[in-house]
Amino acid sequence: MTQVLKLRREADLELREQLKRQSQAFSDHLQEALRIREEELERELGRKYDEILESERCQFKAQLASIVGRLRGLDYAIKEKKEADEAAKRAQVLWSACQSLLRAIKVGCPGLAWKDQIRPLEPEITAVKKAAAENDELVLVVINGIPKEARERGIYPEDALRERFLKVEQVARTVALVPEEGAALPIHILSYLQSLLLIKAASTIPQCELNDEKSRLQANLPLAFSQHQVTGDPTNQNKKRKTYFVARYWLDRGDFAQTLKYMNLLKGAPRCVARQWMFETRILLETQQAANTLMAHAASSGLMLVCRRDRLLINSADPGGGP
Structure with missing residues (x-):
C-alpha cells in the first residue's frame, strides 16, 4: 500500500512537471506568434502609411507645381506687359x-522768302535717334543714309523749292537759245526777246506720260513728245517748252521726282540755271525717302506691338496659361 502511494x-509530480513544461512551451509559442503578428501588422500599417x-x-507636388506655373506665367505676363508698354511708348x-x-x-516757315x-x-x-531703340539697326542705317548737307547745312522744304522753281523756269526761258559753253551778247539778247514774245499756249499731256509708261527717249525727251509734238522743230525750242510744261504739271501735283526727271532733260544754259535747283531737289527726295522709310x-x-498685346491678353485669359 505504501509502495502504491509512493508511485x-x-x-x-511528474504529471505536474510535464503540465508545467507544456504550459511554459505554450506560453512561449503564444508570445512568439503574437510578436510575429505584431511585426506583420506593423509592416502592413507602415506600408499603407507610406x-x-x-x-x-x-498631390501636394502637383498643386505646388500648378501654383508655381501660374506664378511664373503671371510674372512672365507682367514682364511682357511692361516691355510692351515701354516699346509702345x-x-x-x-x-x-x-x-x-x-x-x-x-x-516751310510761312511769311519767309524761299532763301531764308x-x-x-x-x-x-x-530726336529720331533718341526715340529709336538702341539695337534698331534699320533706323541707324536709314539715318546714316541721309545726305550730309541735309543734316548739317539743311534742306529747302517743298514750299521753298516750288517757289524757287518758278524763278528758275523764268530765268531758264530767257536763256533758252544759249548753249552750255556760253554765247555772245547778241545771242543772249535774242534769247531774252524770244522769251518775251513767246506765248504760253495751252497744251495737253499724252496719257502715256501721265501713266509714266516705259518708253525710249529720243532727243532727250519722252517718246510721246519726241514723236508727236517735237517733230519738225529744228531748234529744239519746242522740246524745252514742253519740258517746262510737263515739269510744271507734276510740280503742281507735288511729284518732285517726276519734276526732277523732266528737268534733267534740259540742255545748254537752261540746265546750268536749273542745276542748283535739281541738286537741292535731289537732296530733298533722298531725305524724304529716308523719312518715309522711318x-x-x-x-x-x-x-x-498691337498684335503682341492681343496675344498677351489671350494668354492671360487662359486659366491654365503659362509662358
Missing part, C-alpha cells in the same frame, strides 16, 4: 519724331 505521488504619404506628397515717340522730320521737309527757309535737320534727326518702320512697329 502515485511520483506520477502526480503609400498614403506618397500619394499626398504627389518708344514707337509713339519714334512716330512723333519721324512726323516732325517729315513736316520739316515738306512745310533753309535750316539744318540735325535736331529732328537727333515712318513706315514706326507704323509697322506699332502694329507688331
